[in-house]
Amino acid sequence: MIVPDWVDKVDPCDANCPSREMLDLIGDRWSLLLLLVIAQGVHRNGALKRRVGGISQKMLTQTLRALEANGLVERRDFMTVPPHVEYHLTPLGASLGPALTPLFEWIEMRFGDVLAARAEFAGREAA
Amino acid sequence: MIVPDWVDKVDPCDANCPSREMLDLIGDRWSLLLLLVIAQGVHRNGALKRRVGGISQKMLTQTLRALEANGLVERRDFMTVPPHVEYHLTPLGASLGPALTPLFEWIEMRFGDVLAARAEFAGREAA
DNA sequence: TTCGGCAGTTACCTACAGGTGCGTACTTCA
DNA sequence: TGAAGTACGCACCTGTAGGTAACTGCCGAA
Numbered sequence: 001m002i003v004p005d006w007v008d009k010v011d012p013c014d015a016n017c018p019s020r021e022m023l024d025l026i027g028d029r030w031s032l033l034l035l036l037v038i039a040q041g042v043h044r045n046g047a048l049k050r051r052v053g054g055i056s057q058k059m060l061t062q063t064l065r066a067l068e069a070n071g072l073v074e075r076r077d078f079m080t081v082p083p084h085v086e087y088h089l090t091p092l093g094a095s096l097g098p099a100l101t102p103l104f105e106w107i108e109m110r111f112g113d114v115l116a117a118r119a120e121f122a123g124r125e126a127a
Numbered sequence: 128m129i130v131p132d133w134v135d136k137v138d139p140c141d142a143n144c145p146s147r148e149m150l151d152l153i154g155d156r157w158s159l160l161l162l163l164v165i166a167q168g169v170h171r172n173g174a175l176k177r178r179v180g181g182i183s184q185k186m187l188t189q190t191l192r193a194l195e196a197n198g199l200v201e202r203r204d205f206m207t208v209p210p211h212v213e214y215h216l217t218p219l220g221a222s223l224g225p226a227l228t229p230l231f232e233w234i235e236m237r238f239g240d241v242l243a244a245r246a247e248f249a250g251r252e253a254a
Numbered sequence: 255t256t257c258g259g260c261a262g263t264t265a266c267c268t269a270c271a272g273g274t275g276c277g278t279a280c281t282t283c284a
Numbered sequence: 285t286g287a288a289g290t291a292c293g294c295a296c297c298t299g300t301a302g303g304t305a306a307c308t309g310c311c312g313a314a
Contacts (some may be wrong), residue, residue, distance in 0.1 A: 071244020
């Protein structure tokens with residue numbers, strides 16, 4: 001079997017391994033989505049909410065706060081009335097993008113295979 | 128701001144986008160960990176359980192079934208008594224490894240920055 | 255003068271992820 | 285004779301992720 005190189009680079013069995021914590025951070029339903037649309041140039045609360053259909057105001061605020069707290073997005077409050085707030089990627093947040101590209105490409109390329117495997121597995125179970 | 132290339136490749140706002148579903152699959156607490164240790168050459172139920180400290184038998188079985196159902200691992204039951212079962216990566220599962228490498232590398236390289244940002248943010252909040 | 259948009263906050267509720275503990279059927283070793 | 289390892293399945297319980305609804309204060313437009 002081919003063992004990829006990444007197997008030696010992290011020890012996920014160590015509960016202190018940062019990968020555990022980072023996967024908790026970006027592994028939820030909305031974080032990566034928000035990172036993506038902010039990178040696409042959508043910066044304001046209302047616009048984000050409309051663009052990411054299905055997200056509640058609560059989860060939007062909560063997720064943005066978490067991303068801000070971890071230095072991935074920057075919140076700019078213009079202190080005007082009516083309120084005007086903008087969210088932008090920090091350099092750190094922007095650097096995460098390229099790291100995710102291969103994963104999204106894998107999903108695009110291999111999702112068909114996953115669906116096929118799923119169908120084949122379901123068929124085997126039924127038999 | 129630099130817009131990475133991946134922003135145009137997927138539309139995560141579309142609920143039908145496979146990325147939503149795949150992130151559900153690998154975004155949980157154990158899937159990536161199990162993929163990793165299986166890639167490292169640990170193949171049997173008991174060995175996996177000992178290696179991934181903290182996982183319960185239930186979640187181990189449940190996660191392995193999910194990975195099997197999606198064609199990422201193969202379950203080989205030797206039909207012996209006492210039971211002997213081995214789990215191996217399928218070619219599809221093995222192909223996921225390289226797609227994750229940049230992400231893990233990003234975590235390794237940038238986790239310090241995240242911690243620093245977190246500390247700085249906590250300090251700002253307290254003030 | 256009332257309504258909608260701005261960017262939230264708070265309280266409350268539900269569903270599910272995940273943990274604990276027990277049972278199964280068999281074998282080998284002490 | 286019984287303890288431990290092998291690979292589970294099932295029932296029950298809890299924590300929390302995430303959703304809903306109602307509220308704030310201010311403005312401009314109809």
